[in-house]
Amino acid sequence: MGGIGSGELLLILLVAFIVVGPKDLPKVARKLGKAVKSLRRILSELTEAMDSEEKKGNENLESDDKGG
Numbered sequence: 001m002g003g004i005g006s007g008e009l010l011l012i013l014l015v016a017f018i019v020v021g022p023k024d025l026p027k028v029a030r031k032l033g034k035a036v037k038s039l040r041r042i043l044s045e046l047t048e049a050m051d052s053e054e055k056k057g058n059e060n061l062e063s064d065d066k067g068g
Contacts, residue, residue, distance in 0.1 A: 004012075020028050 016028070017025055
């Protein structure tokens with residue numbers, strides 16, 4: 001689970017429960033989940049774009065080697 005053990009996760013949840021409170025904890029968890037999902041989507045799109053550009057660059061280098 002991303003390098004977080006069950007004990008560490010329990011401690012994080014306990015601290016969140018104390019800081020945020022039981023009333024607002026579900027709202028905060030939902031917002032945090034949406035933010036993480038959005039960040040993962042953005043990073044995935046960025047990675048795909050960078051891989052695409054790298055592939056184009058490699059193809060250009062290969063065509064230059066063959067033509068020169």
